[in-house]
Amino acid sequence: MNINRIDLADAASPERLVLEILKHEPTLAIPIPIKELCLRLDILEIVPLTTDGYEGGLLTSSDKFNGTILFNEASPRPRRRFTIAHELGHFLMPSHLPSSDGRFLCKLQDMMALKGGETDKRLKMEVEANRFASQILMPPPKFRVDAAASKDPELGHLCSIAKKYDVSREAAGRAYVRFRDEPVALVVTQNGKVLRDYRDPLKFPNLSAARGRMVSDHSLLRRRKHEMGVPSAIDETDAGVWTTVERGRKPAPLYEQVLLQRDGFALIMLSRDAVSGDDEEADDEAEMTSAERLKRRLHSDR
Numbered sequence: 001m002n003i004n005r006i007d008l009a010d011a012a013s014p015e016r017l018v019l020e021i022l023k024h025e026p027t028l029a030i031p032i033p034i035k036e037l038c039l040r041l042d043i044l045e046i047v048p049l050t051t052d053g054y055e056g057g058l059l060t061s062s063d064k065f066n067g068t069i070l071f072n073e074a075s076p077r078p079r080r081r082f083t084i085a086h087e088l089g090h091f092l093m094p095s096h097l098p099s100s101d102g103r104f105l106c107k108l109q110d111m112m113a114l115k116g117g118e119t120d121k122r123l124k125m126e127v128e129a130n131r132f133a134s135q136i137l138m139p140p141p142k143f144r145v146d147a148a149a150s151k152d153p154e155l156g157h158l159c160s161i162a163k164k165y166d167v168s169r170e171a172a173g174r175a176y177v178r179f180r181d182e183p184v185a186l187v188v189t190q191n192g193k194v195l196r197d198y199r200d201p202l203k204f205p206n207l208s209a210a211r212g213r214m215v216s217d218h219s220l221l222r223r224r225k226h227e228m229g230v231p232s233a234i235d236e237t238d239a240g241v242w243t244t245v246e247r248g249r250k251p252a253p254l255y256e257q258v259l260l261q262r263d264g265f266a267l268i269m270l271s272r273d274a275v276s277g278d279d280e281e282a283d284d285e286a287e288m289t290s291a292e293r294l295k296r297r298l299h300s301d302r
């Protein structure tokens, strides 16, 4: 690796930082060697945290001459990698300044902040550090190609991508829903309750199931038994189960797939067909029963 901190001197946003890093290191391997990258960029050491209740930290001076990254040793490796990338983001973002004692300390909750911060400076820094971490670990030019590699959005595909990039399924899912052409949403549940959901708001409508609420009995999650660790078959679920459907309007078919995980967790992938712009085909589909549409979707060789 040849990259140097000087190469990033003009970069002031997470996107620009990642762009410059990829420009100077076009052959970076996947999974991204994040520790090695940190050490090239004036991080002196990466060591386990000793403060309880935090997922990561950064020790540096206000001039950010160099820094030390701290991570929670008890977390699984993909999460530790995300934490280290997040702290590198704080270190490299010129507008991110440490507290008066020269520290950033970040909680697990901070690592999940994806929006907001217009009026909250600290939250804004967390959101930006997460954008940096996501993009450096899943460089968009490569991730876009991998995300498009399966015919339909599919949880097994998402799992293999997460493995390839050595990131958590949830982190991969956040990027996946943005890069797939079709409207896709990923819902994280525990014991049947919605914890979090990720979708591209321009492509996928609001979910009607609020966070903390029980998922509907009519969802695939609850109407069938699922095998732990094995993605279910993709099935069609009435769109009204997950989204608000206007009266008298026939919603586009909604597909649901479930992956049961440990400790009562489940990942649910919701998807719709990409808008084809081909009216004839759309009319054609409208004439079909939902079972026919599903069959066509699962068996067509597009």
Ligand SMILES: [Zn+2]
Binding pocket: 086, 090, 104, 105, 106, 110, 125, 126, 129
């Ligand atoms: Zn942070």
